[in-house]
Amino acid sequence: MTVPILEMKDIGKSFPGVVALDHANLDVRPGEVHLLLGENGAGKSTLIKILSGAYTRDSGSILLEGREADLSTPQAAQEQGIAVIYQEFNLVPWLSAAENIFLGREFSTSWFKPHVNRRKAEMEAWKILKRLSADINPRAAIADLGVAQQQMVEVAKALSMNARIIVMDEPTAALTGKECDTLFSTILDLKSRGVAIIYISHRLEEFHRVGDRATVMRDGKTIKTLDLADVDVEELVRLMVGRSLKDKFPKVPATLGDEALRVENLSRGNKVKNASFSIREGEVAGLYGLVGAGRTELARALFRADAPDSGKVYLSGKEATLNRPRDSIRAGLGFLTEDRKGQGLVMPLGVDENVTLASLDQFSRPGFLSRAKQARSARQFVGRMRIKTPSLSQEVKNLSGGNQQKVVLAKWLSSDAKVFLFDEPTRGIDVGAKIEVYQLMNELTRQGKGILLISSELPEILGMSDRILVMCRGELVADLPASEADQETLLLLAAGGGKTIVQ
Numbered sequence: 001m002t003v004p005i006l007e008m009k010d011i012g013k014s015f016p017g018v019v020a021l022d023h024a025n026l027d028v029r030p031g032e033v034h035l036l037l038g039e040n041g042a043g044k045s046t047l048i049k050i051l052s053g054a055y056t057r058d059s060g061s062i063l064l065e066g067r068e069a070d071l072s073t074p075q076a077a078q079e080q081g082i083a084v085i086y087q088e089f090n091l092v093p094w095l096s097a098a099e100n101i102f103l104g105r106e107f108s109t110s111w112f113k114p115h116v117n118r119r120k121a122e123m124e125a126w127k128i129l130k131r132l133s134a135d136i137n138p139r140a141a142i143a144d145l146g147v148a149q150q151q152m153v154e155v156a157k158a159l160s161m162n163a164r165i166i167v168m169d170e171p172t173a174a175l176t177g178k179e180c181d182t183l184f185s186t187i188l189d190l191k192s193r194g195v196a197i198i199y200i201s202h203r204l205e206e207f208h209r210v211g212d213r214a215t216v217m218r219d220g221k222t223i224k225t226l227d228l229a230d231v232d233v234e235e236l237v238r239l240m241v242g243r244s245l246k247d248k249f250p251k252v253p254a255t256l257g258d259e260a261l262r263v264e265n266l267s268r269g270n271k272v273k274n275a276s277f278s279i280r281e282g283e284v285a286g287l288y289g290l291v292g293a294g295r296t297e298l299a300r301a302l303f304r305a306d307a308p309d310s311g312k313v314y315l316s317g318k319e320a321t322l323n324r325p326r327d328s329i330r331a332g333l334g335f336l337t338e339d340r341k342g343q344g345l346v347m348p349l350g351v352d353e354n355v356t357l358a359s360l361d362q363f364s365r366p367g368f369l370s371r372a373k374q375a376r377s378a379r380q381f382v383g384r385m386r387i388k389t390p391s392l393s394q395e396v397k398n399l400s401g402g403n404q405q406k407v408v409l410a411k412w413l414s415s416d417a418k419v420f421l422f423d424e425p426t427r428g429i430d431v432g433a434k435i436e437v438y439q440l441m442n443e444l445t446r447q448g449k450g451i452l453l454i455s456s457e458l459p460e461i462l463g464m465s466d467r468i469l470v471m472c473r474g475e476l477v478a479d480l481p482a483s484e485a486d487q488e489t490l491l492l493l494a495a496g497g498g499k500t501i502v503q
């Protein structure tokens, strides 16, 4: 028997109104990938924050290689060789990739000259990024990088610390295809050097691909630790949610109405090139593409979160004059952004206030915001989407990642938009809640709303769309009925293997 590299025993942690961890146990062996699984709010991130010294535990003990360890501060944990890549990145937007990787540990030119040796940092950063096959300029400012690239910088940062335990909290949530492959081969490489990896993910298809063992959490408790060789995905899901889930994509066949949205020749720089498409009432148009293909840019230009160079937008057949997001909301567009921290939520406000943010017009008489109405609407969504929160006024920054995402969704669903642009709506959402999101989408289409579903998950695109659009390098390269699409075709189209426009 190898001595576990890490043992967390009987860990307890409470926040006002919430028992986040209740006698949680975790043991991790050197050189293994240990999955930490559970529904949104189960306590995964909290357990990790205790390991990393970000939170102090109320009770329990932590052993590293059999010895009691002091992990009371982030610094202490770092010194013990624990590195964490958080769900919400911890990068400083205005600093460069290299500066972020070596933040707080800048190379000094010599001991009596404690300046940052920028060139050395950039050189080292370049080496690590190259090892990750990440095409990122170490000098590029974080703010100018996409979500996937920022993720890579986080991975590089952990690697640069020579950590012996690396925690990855939903590392692939923002990555697609090739980048995931790269990450997985990096993980294999780390394993072979005896590094232990604690891996948190909601993506079922990854479990057996990367994991050796799994610990399942529910309501702050660790339910079970299993060898992945002995258990299938269905069983893991059952352990996580406490029941079996049958239909993962409960799509109801669309009843199509008139044209809800038409976009003509939308362009923005070289990110979006002359995109034209339309969505009918009651229709879900899936927009697939690789990271960097321009899907988010298209949605942002359409919504006027960024100004397009050209392009007309028609809602219900009438051309809409859109100059800024507020015009778009008025005209009947709803936009659920991929970056919930940056664009979707106001962190210091309560759940109720966030949910009703997009639809203030509905709730306010001139100069007066009806708290009662706001609360009623918020309560309804919290119940339906099973948003785990001790109260409606809880600040959203205290919710678990997946529950924050649910609040973003609720916020747009409670608005009365006619067409919704959903950018990765189920990212970071657990299996059970995903199905609820799909059911809400069904309800929206039943009401005659149109949906543009941007997703990097092919099963989701195939399972929930009526029509599928594919983007490649800023161009719309496919527009076809979902019934004519399959996994291989879409992958090929997304990679630049031709064009398919079916009218």
Ligand SMILES: Nc1ncnc2c1ncn2[C@@H]1O[C@H](COP(=O)(O)OP(=O)(O)OP(=O)(O)O)[C@@H](O)[C@H]1O
Binding pocket: 015, 016, 018, 019, 020, 038, 039, 040, 041, 042, 043, 044, 045, 046, 047, 087, 388, 389, 398, 399, 400, 401, 402, 403, 428, 430
């Ligand atoms: N700082 C905090 N203040 C108050 N409550 C908190 C805080 N951090 C976490 N919680 C609560 O503790 C519980 C566990 O949250 P945690 O973030 O650990 O969940 P999780 O398993 O990581 O979920 P997800 O899959 O959504 O990321 C949740 O109910 C959450 O709202």
Ligand SMILES: [Mg+2]
Binding pocket: 044, 045, 046, 087, 169, 400, 401, 402
């Ligand atoms: Mg979490």
